[in-house]
Amino acid sequence: GAGVSQSPSNKVTEKGKDVELRCDPISGHTALYWYRQSLGQGLEFLIYFQGNSAPDKSGLPSDRFSAERTGGSVSTLTIQRTQQEDSAVYLCASSLFRELGTQYFGPGTRLLVL
Amino acid sequence: SQQGEEDPQALSIQEGENATMNCSYKTSINNLQWYRQNSGRGLVHLILIRSNEREKHSGRLRVTLDTSKKSSSLLITASRAADTASYFCATDLSLLAGGTSYGKLTFGQGTILTVHP
Numbered sequence: 001g002a003g004v005s006q007s008p009s010n011k012v013t014e015k016g017k018d019v020e021l022r023c024d025p026i027s028g029h030t031a032l033y034w035y036r037q038s039l040g041q042g043l044e045f046l047i048y049f050q051g052n053s054a055p056d057k058s059g060l061p062s063d064r065f066s067a068e069r070t071g072g073s074v075s076t077l078t079i080q081r082t083q084q085e086d087s088a089v090y091l092c093a094s095s096l097f098r099e100l101g102t103q104y105f106g107p108g109t110r111l112l113v114l
Numbered sequence: 115s116q117q118g119e120e121d122p123q124a125l126s127i128q129e130g131e132n133a134t135m136n137c138s139y140k141t142s143i144n145n146l147q148w149y150r151q152n153s154g155r156g157l158v159h160l161i162l163i164r165s166n167e168r169e170k171h172s173g174r175l176r177v178t179l180d181t182s183k184k185s186s187s188l189l190i191t192a193s194r195a196a197d198t199a200s201y202f203c204a205t206d207l208s209l210l211a212g213g214t215s216y217g218k219l220t221f222g223q224g225t226i227l228t229v230h231p
């Protein structure tokens with residue numbers, strides 16, 4: 001039915017606070033990806049989920065970043081003790097097939113850390 | 115450093131003209147994809163070309179891939195004002211044990227296309 005949804009659309013937080021970003025993939029899509037888009041770094045891969053497991057989390061910038069996926073569906077990206085350099089648009093994508101699969105992107109969460 | 119580098123960084127044309135964007139990459143790929151982004155938010159998949167393909171068409175889009183030169187181009191024919199957006203190439207060079215890819219994309223910096231009515 002609906003496409004990938006993300007919440008919140010925008011988040012303003014103070015440095016040092018924790019934030020949770022949510023992604024609802026397209027129903028039935030087993031592959032889920034998080035990317036980050038910032039002015040200085042462009043679009044960067046963060047983590048890949050196949051079902052509930054994350055075979056590749058190599059793009060997470062530091063141990064302040066974590067993500068989980070439950071029920072093979074919703075995923076949450078958590079950033080602890082946010083820093084100003086975490087400000088970016090966080091994009092989630094899902095795909096039906098992990099190989100040669102079109103990735104469908106959500107609208108993103110724009111995070112601003114003051 | 116970015117796997118994909120695109121040129122030009124910005125392209126400004128008149129409606130009806132063709133727009134060509136180029137992407138170069140550094141390592142062997144499983145496939146290359148082009149995406150479009152409006153207003154800095156969600157990306158829309160345009161076309162995927164596999165490493166063993168040389169050219170692909172979709173409507174007004176034509177993508178070529180030259181693996182010997184590690185480059186790809188996206189051609190938009192008969193452009194419209196609504197084509198104004200940022201365009202990104204993305205390469206999939208992910209590899210799981212067993213030799214399958216898993217869709218991890220590495221994006222270029224993008225080309226900002228402006229089509230004037």
